[in-house]
Amino acid sequence: MATVVMKFGGTSVANVERIRNVARHVKREVDAGNRVAVVVSAMSGTTNQLVAWVREASMLHDAREYDAVVASGENITAGLLAIVLQSMGIPARSWQGWQIPVITDDAHGAARIVEIAGDKLRARLDGGEVAVVTGFQGLEPERNRLTTLGRGGSDTSAVALAIALKADICDIYTDVDGVYTTDPRIVPKARRLSKVSYEEMLEMASLGSKVLHARSVELAMVYKMRTRVLSSFVPPDQMPPVREGGNDDIGTTVCDEDEIVEQQIVSGIAYSKDEAKITLRKIADKPGIAAGIFGPLAEANVNVDMIVQNLASDGKHTDMTFTVLESELPRCLDVLKSAKAAIGYGEIVSSSDVVKVSVIGIGMRSHAGVAAQMFKALAAKGINILAITTSEIKISVLIDSAYSELAVRTLHSLYGLDNE
């Protein structure tokens, strides 16, 4: 008998018919004798509607009230799924975040889970009842207010619940059947990975892959919680139920790197279009200038990613280029313009026509020359590199967005990822 947490996202619960399909997946696990907790998102579209109403009410809104409004969507799906399960003869009850409770900090809109009281729930699961838990939400106990975890937070809810319940596996059901070497819409030869390490998945999630939310992977990595990506659209009776210890016969299992026997040097190619490039021209080439630029941005919560400082042409002035999320560009420009006198720069130039392409692989730790191969292959295709960042297991380059598909396909072939 295994304990399994199953998480279903918005498209998997988009209407009652799909919720019925979700219930059949749950039934498969119950019939196999497993203890089951289910985490659900809001029906797709619901959260967007709620956010739109909040913005219509006021662009400057109290984050606590925002949370009180947008947490409503998950309550609806949790109740509906409990009802459908009961109608199939499966004992079930819905649990809202505050009822468990899922304790979070007070960072409303992007709260972090502090603790989940798993004992009460575990006892219910032992008694054969399915727990249907609202994803995305929590309770800030000091003021007794609802919190939400931010976009993609339901993945994090699921992993945290799996940890609290000491589950054998945390199964994340989505609209794709696993994690691919790259986006199959760009590279039809992309392969599904049957296993991927926590570290690699974390890089992929941070670098543009939308399959799992980065924070959930981080949590899974810290607690070594095996997490699997599966499709909810595969017929429920055509999937094997979870076995003790967690299985990996379908989907993609995110697990410890030691489990991955045939480790490739490069596991995947990620790309992100949500990038913007900013260049400050004619800044003084003197100590402290970087702090003068990036201090105000950090205070305004703008995340700066890649940074390139050109050599000073005249020994006095230089250019500084860096990237931020495209969605944060307007805020970033506001901050820089109001700090113009303090920083001292000639002009400011920005562009969103850039894309970040990344090569990710645990194998890079022990193999030299991956970066050199990459730069050479891109150069051969006439692709100009605007900026570079690296870590132990990834190399990212910023390029003109017109070349994004070409770059991804080139690198996918280069590292032998194409499906034969």
Add this chain to the structure above:
Amino acid sequence: MATVVMKFGGTSVANVERIRNVARHVKREVDAGNRVAVVVSAMSGTTNQLVAWVREASMLHDAREYDAVVASGENITAGLLAIVLQSMGIPARSWQGWQIPVITDDAHGAARIVEIAGDKLRARLDGGEVAVVTGFQGLEPERNRLTTLGRGGSDTSAVALAIALKADICDIYTDVDGVYTTDPRIVPKARRLSKVSYEEMLEMASLGSKVLHARSVELAMVYKMRTRVLSSFVPPDQMPPVREGGNDDIGTTVCDEDEIVEQQIVSGIAYSKDEAKITLRKIADKPGIAAGIFGPLAEANVNVDMIVQNLASDGKHTDMTFTVLESELPRCLDVLKSAKAAIGYGEIVSSSDVVKVSVIGIGMRSHAGVAAQMFKALAAKGINILAITTSEIKISVLIDSAYSELAVRTLHSLYGLDNE
């Protein structure tokens, strides 16, 4: 400085623009220095959608899960109104039923409020903060589950909150500007009542007037909470703010009968089309037969209203006619058919083409002859009376629905209610 509870129904908060209008009503009271708590319903249509989803999930559903789902609508409006108020510079926070908490019994779907902890809220109001409270919901503390109060429950929430806060008045904002002597769509000469007694309002609410929910009036009557019916569509700045003790310069004030100086004999004419008539033919005319019929109906929670037992024609058999809510007719017929052998009747005949017309007035207590006048006037118009029930302050007759408008107009004129 007065303490006022303002309640806004679904049509008054149907979208963000209307919520902004509601906020302007609240601002008027805040600007006048009043302590304000606001009770809101779900946006119109939301609760119906949630109920439809629950029914699609399963016709036989766990009432606790039903409540968990349908309570969501109020959370959305409460948060949005708090945001709009804040954007107008008014300190405000939303309170969900479980946060206050609004303690109810465990009759899920039709729960009764047991207690509202008003002290914490009162302290906040004293500090100048507007409390925006979700109507319709509560918390069953034993199992820590959400409850809902049933249709029209937000009126009850508002009155209960006003009692807990010792408010000067409970203002119920609707889409009409008060309580009328009868439905103005049927009788254009209908007059708005500036005051109406609790007892009369209770009869009106029970007998078809949809302005206030009967349970809320009952509660107001028991605790003598002055309750006012107002239109939310009157421009907010064209209404006087509430004064200490509660004013009655606009709308209709539901209050103690002693306050009503010029008491009419009849205050209003109500009618209800949600009626069905059932006749059981050829039942045995013996003791215990009524219990045999109405026992099973009571067990099935079918409310029986009027009852007429004909004289036995042959000394052995008789007919029994009674009325139930039209919406309960199918269930009622199911119960009677499955109990046919036990009851012993010849045939069952039912019809929904009936209407109940009622004449209501506190003055009837001290004036004889009201009923006689009524029967005579209806007879003069050729309207046949199918059944009669009376109380100290009302007379109801069941008639063929084709005559409903004629009957209402005739009685409205008869008792001098027409506007000159």
